[in-house]
Amino acid sequence: MFGDYSLSDLGAIFAMQGFAGLILFSVYVLMALGLAIIFGQMGVINMAHGEFMILGAYVTWMTSNFFQSYLPSLFAGYFFIAMILAFLASGALGMLVEWALIRHLYKRPLDTLLATWGLSLILQQAYRSIFGAREVGVELPQWMLGSKQVTDTIEIPINGMFVMALTVLITLAVSYVLFWSRWGRQVRAVVQNRVMAGAVGINTEKVDRYTFGLGCGIAGIAGSAFTMIGSTGPTSGQLYIVDTFLVVVFGGAASLFGTIASAFSISQAQSTMEFFMSGSMAKVLTLLAIVAILMVRPQGLFALKVRK
Amino acid sequence: MESPRFLSRTDLLGLAVLALLLVVILPLSLDVFRLNLVAKYLTYAFVALGLVLCWGFGGILSLGQGVFFGLGGYCMAMYLKLEASSVENTKIQSTPGIPDFMDWNQITHIPWFWQPFHSLTLTVIAILVVPAVFAFLIGAAMFKRRVGGVYFAIITQAIAAIMTILIIGQQGYTGGINGITDLRTLKGWDIRPDHAKVVLYFVEVAFLFGCILLALFVRHSKLGRILVAMREKEDRVRFSGYSVANFKIFAFCLAAMFAAVGGAMFTLNVGFMSPSFVGIVPSIEMVIYTAVGGRLSIFGAVYGALLVNFAKTSLSESFPQLWLFGLGALFIAVVLIFPNGLAGIWRDYVQPLFAKLLDRRKPGPGHNGGTLGPVADGAPAE
Numbered sequence: 192m193f194g195d196y197s198l199s200d201l202g203a204i205f206a207m208q209g210f211a212g213l214i215l216f217s218v219y220v221l222m223a224l225g226l227a228i229i230f231g232q233m234g235v236i237n238m239a240h241g242e243f244m245i246l247g248a249y250v251t252w253m254t255s256n257f258f259q260s261y262l263p264s265l266f267a268g269y270f271f272i273a274m275i276l277a278f279l280a281s282g283a284l285g286m287l288v289e290w291a292l293i294r295h296l297y298k299r300p301l302d303t304l305l306a307t308w309g310l311s312l313i314l315q316q317a318y319r320s321i322f323g324a325r326e327v328g329v330e331l332p333q334w335m336l337g338s339k340q341v342t343d344t345i346e347i348p349i350n351g352m353f354v355m356a357l358t359v360l361i362t363l364a365v366s367y368v369l370f371w372s373r374w375g376r377q378v379r380a381v382v383q384n385r386v387m388a389g390a391v392g393i394n395t396e397k398v399d400r401y402t403f404g405l406g407c408g409i410a411g412i413a414g415s416a417f418t419m420i421g422s423t424g425p426t427s428g429q430l431y432i433v434d435t436f437l438v439v440v441f442g443g444a445a446s447l448f449g450t451i452a453s454a455f456s457i458s459q460a461q462s463t464m465e466f467f468m469s470g471s472m473a474k475v476l477t478l479l480a481i482v483a484i485l486m487v488r489p490q491g492l493f494a495l496k497v498r499k
Numbered sequence: 500m501e502s503p504r505f506l507s508r509t510d511l512l513g514l515a516v517l518a519l520l521l522v523v524i525l526p527l528s529l530d531v532f533r534l535n536l537v538a539k540y541l542t543y544a545f546v547a548l549g550l551v552l553c554w555g556f557g558g559i560l561s562l563g564q565g566v567f568f569g570l571g572g573y574c575m576a577m578y579l580k581l582e583a584s585s586v587e588n589t590k591i592q593s594t595p596g597i598p599d600f601m602d603w604n605q606i607t608h609i610p611w612f613w614q615p616f617h618s619l620t621l622t623v624i625a626i627l628v629v630p631a632v633f634a635f636l637i638g639a640a641m642f643k644r645r646v647g648g649v650y651f652a653i654i655t656q657a658i659a660a661i662m663t664i665l666i667i668g669q670q671g672y673t674g675g676i677n678g679i680t681d682l683r684t685l686k687g688w689d690i691r692p693d694h695a696k697v698v699l700y701f702v703e704v705a706f707l708f709g710c711i712l713l714a715l716f717v718r719h720s721k722l723g724r725i726l727v728a729m730r731e732k733e734d735r736v737r738f739s740g741y742s743v744a745n746f747k748i749f750a751f752c753l754a755a756m757f758a759a760v761g762g763a764m765f766t767l768n769v770g771f772m773s774p775s776f777v778g779i780v781p782s783i784e785m786v787i788y789t790a791v792g793g794r795l796s797i798f799g800a801v802y803g804a805l806l807v808n809f810a811k812t813s814l815s816e817s818f819p820q821l822w823l824f825g826l827g828a829l830f831i832a833v834v835l836i837f838p839n840g841l842a843g844i845w846r847d848y849v850q851p852l853f854a855k856l857l858d859r860r861k862p863g864p865g866h867n868g869g870t871l872g873p874v875a876d877g878a879p880a881e
Contacts, residue, residue, distance in 0.1 A: 236649055295835060300649050301560045302834045305790065308783055309830025316823035433660045433779060436653050471668030478661045482654055486640040489650060 204466055207346075212462030214351045214420055217358040219454035221413030222431060223438040224365055227450045229406035230439055232369075232382045233399065235293055236304040239311035240435065241428025243285060243407040246314070247277030247414025248423040249322055255329045255418075267332040270415075274357075277411040285407025289400045297399075311429065318425040326424035335419065350419045357416055365409065366447060378402050437481050442492050449493030457481065510715055513798045514708070521704045531693040538700045538768040540808035541707055542568075545761025547788040547800035548707075548714055549754030554786070555794035556723060557750040558730030559647065563637075563655030564758045565782030566662045567630040569772070571759025573666075573673070574629060576772040577613055578622040579682035579690075588683075599681065604671030613672075619686060626763045627756055634755035638748035645744070647733075656779055663778035678773025682766070690767060703764045707801070710757055714797045717753070726750055758785075787826070790833045793842025802841055 222244055229237045237243075254273035258266045288310065296303045331350060338348040369375040380388040381398045389395045417423065438457055442449030457477060464473035485491070506514075525537055546564050553559045584598045592602040597609050615621040637658065641651055666673045674680070682690065689695055717723045725746055729736045737743045766772045775781065784807075792803025807829070815822040837843055 234649075236652075292831065292835070299834075301652065302838070304560070304562075304649070304652060305783075305786065306831050306834040309827040309834075311827070312823045312830065313827035316820065316827070319823075320820060429779075433653075433657055437657055440650060440653055469668060471664050475661055475665050475668065478657055478664075482657055482661070485650075485654060486644070486646075489641070489644050489646040 205463065208462050208466045209459065210347055210351065211465075212459040213355055215462055216455050216458035217351075217354045218413060218417055218420070218431075219435065219438050219458050220358050220451055221361060221416055222410060222435045223442075223450045223454050224362065224447070225406040225409035225413065226435050226439050227442075227447055228365070228369070228409070229403060230436070231446070231450070232378060233297075233402055233406075234300055234382075235297070235403070236300055236307065236436075237406070238304055238307040238432060239288070239314060240307075240407075240410055241430070241432040242311045242314035242318075243281045243410040243428075244414035244417065244431070245318060245423060245425070245428040246284060247281050247411030248418045248427070249318065249327075249414075250277040250280045250411065251415040251418045252322075252327050252329050252423060259330060267334060270332065270335075270419075274412055274415045277415040278408040279411075281411025281414070282404040282408030285410075286400050286404035288407075289403040293403060294396065294399065311432075315425050315429070322425070324425060326422040326427070328422040329418040331419060354416045354419055357412075361409065361412060362447075362451065368405070369447070374398075374401070437478065437485075440491055441481050441485060443490060446491075446493040449491060453492055506715060506719075514711070517711075517798060517801060518708070521707075522701075526697070526700070531696055534700055535696045535768060536812060537805070538696070538703055539765065540805050541703055541801070542761040542765040542768065543785060543788055543808060544707060544801040544804035545710055545764070546758040546785045547792060547804045548710055548797065549757030550786060550789040551792075551794060551797055551800045552714055552717060552726070552757075553747075553750040553754040554789060555796075556718065556726040556730065557747060559747055559751060560652045560786070561655045561751065561754065562652045562779070562782050562786065563659040563662075564754065564785045565777045565779075566655075566659050567634065567755040567758035568762035568765070568781075568785070569662065569666075569774070569777030570630045570633065571626045571762030572766045572772040572776065573679065573762075574616065574622055574626045574759075575763040575766040576679040576682060577616040578619060579685060579766065580679050581609075581613065581616055582685070583681060583683040598674075598679070600674045600677070600679075601671055606671045610672055626759050630755040630759035631752045634752045635748060638751040639744075642744035642747040642751075647747070656782070659777065659779050659782045663774045666774040666777060674773075676774060678771055678775070680771040680773075682770050685767070691770065696768070699764075699768050703768065706760060706764065710760065711797060711801070713753075714757075718797065722746070722749070784826075787830055787833065789840075791829065791840050793840030793845075795839065796842030799840055799842035806841070 222240065225243070226237065226240050229235050229240070251270070251273040254276055255269055258269040258272075262269075288307075292306055292310065293303060296306060335350045335353060338346045339352070340346045367375075369378065377388070377393050377398050380391075380393060381395050381402075385395055388398075414423070414428075417427075421427075434457070438454045439450055441457065442451070442453030460480070461473055461477045464476060467473075468476075521541075526534060529537065546568055549567075550561070550564060553561060580598045584596060586596040589595045589597070589599065589602070592599065594602055594607045597606065601609070615625060637655070641647070641654065646654075666678075667676045669675075684690065690699065717726075725736060725741060729741075729743055729746060733743055762772070762776070765776065788804040788807050789800050790803070791807050792799030792801065807826075810825065811822060814825055833840060839846070
């Protein structure tokens with residue numbers, strides 16, 4: 192399989208594919224971060240996570256259209272506002288869903304799976320009715336277009352670099368919130384022992400709602416970033432949901448670091464193999480490898496050691 | 500009845516009502532086209548029945564039943580396709596005697612894994628054995644390591660995704676996204692005309708009753724009680740000396756075989772098989788049939804599959820926009836409002852009503868002939 196390429200060609204291929212993999216990695220991380228909070232911390236299976244992401248994408252698309260028609264002078268910076276709006280929209284919807292649906296189901300994880308799947312169908316159809324069945328693409332500001340030539344065979348697209356920088360920022364912010372802030376301590380306390388957390392005066396219901404909202408909000412940001420590298424349709428979210436769950440499970444459900452490590456290995460494996468075989472076979476092999484590893488090591492790569 | 504445990508009075512009543520509906524009422528009242536649709540819906544009842552055993556009783560939620568449905572369906576379709584691709588039928592191809600989609604993909608000979616499907620006997624064996632072996636491998640790998648619940652659901656879902664991508668990607672060997680189409684005869688007997696459809700419908704109903712009886716047997720046997728016990732308190736069953744993993748594997752394999760029979764009947768009745776019945780979305784829809792019928796109710800599974808599919812066809816015929824909203828709402832409602840499905844409604848509301856009426860008037864026996872609702876199982880919910 193390597194026979195036809197010279198060594199420097201191979202180096203360039205791996206670098207370019209590696210970079211393509213890094214963009215995929217960023218999307219995986221952003222999506223999986225939200226899911227790791229919701230699934231890893233709260234134990235809720237949110238099958239509608241992809242739809243929260245798409246909501247963020249649509250919000251970004253609308254913001255971009257708005258800026259284009261009313262504030263063209265500020266268009267270069269619309270993305271930052273779009274991202275905040277996406278976070279708020281997805282987060283608010285997430286809190287609403289938690290209040291209406293999820294809080295009744297904390298003791299029945301398999302049932303949250305079915306209920307949120309139903310929710311995802313409803314959201315998909317809602318997007319289709321509101322935004323139409325066709326995929327929409329976002330106009331990027333000038334400074335995000337183009338690519339940077341590193342060597343004469345390797346070039347790196349700027350929007351990809353932007354997405355990656357964004358991912359790093361968000362990951363740092365999330366780990367700060369979860370591990371160093373007061374609120375993050377409350378979240379972890381509720382996860383570890385709900386009754387005791389309630390007994391020391393934490394409002395567990397409120398913590399649940401904001402945690403779920405935060406997870407969904409991050410999905411919204413993921414959607415926002417997603418618009419820069421692909422177009423958005425009503426069912427785009429569903430394409431990613433299985434991958435994302437595998438990323439979270441493969442990394443070890445309760446470990447943020449594991450999530451990032453598994454997102455990295457999965458995306459790199461997939462994009463490197465994609466160059467040498469058809470995309471579908473690369474995907475099949477990646478997924479099969481994950482499933483096989485999970486069968487041998489069900490707790491994932493980085494499991495917290497917990498006494499059961 | 501020698502053994503009072505197998506087939507209680509309510510079971511017999513349930514069987515009689517279902518038989519009346521499927522064998523007498525529906526064939527007499529529907530034209531062949533609609534009857535064929537019912538036959539298509541009933542193929543899902545096999546899957547739902549398997550899910551009652553493994554999810555309702557065993558507590559193992561599999562989101563990959565479409566894989567087994569597809570395996571059964573593809574096994575059948577491969578046999579029918581080979582028969583339809585005889586040399587004289589495929590004269591115009593550049594390589595006569597091989598399935599048309601292989602010819603389009605520049606494949607010149609039939610691959611090895613297609614070879615057994617020249618024989619009907621081997622095909623029937625494959626329909627039952629291939630999914631069972633596959634389910635055994637998955638089940639053994641996971642249950643022996645005590646993986647269950649949510650993780651099992653996610654991994655089976657991933658397997659469903661893998662299967663679809665694989666089938667679509669390997670176009671030359673599987674027919675790709677179009678699936679295996681243009682099936683004609685079964686051992687020289689044309690499956691396409693109307694009278695064949697009617698015959699196939701009755702064959703399918705017969706198989707369905709066979710599976711229902713098997714499921715009832717499992718439920719009333721010691722095995723069924725261990726399954727329920729396992730769902731409720733897995734550790735206690737384990738500490739009592741039972742191998743929990745083996746019972747789970749058995750339930751999963753049985754469910755897979757039911758699904759495969761359904762898939763094979765689907766191919767026969769509908770006349771093609773494609774990856775759109777294998778993947779994540781159909782697999783999770785199959786769970787909703789069971790949930791709507793009542794996850795603990797064997798008869799409920801059949802009614803659930805019939806009702807949801809009937810609603811799907813009629814709603815998506817007239818209001819395609821509404822169907823997904825309706826299906827989504829159904830998922831939510833069946834979880835939040837009536838977790839025991841139709842069977843639960845029947846047991847909690849309709850049966851007490853009947854009991855009240857019966858108490859007041861004391862009519863003769865056998866007044867129940869006209870009701871079409873599901874007969875509640877005597878199974879203890881809790």
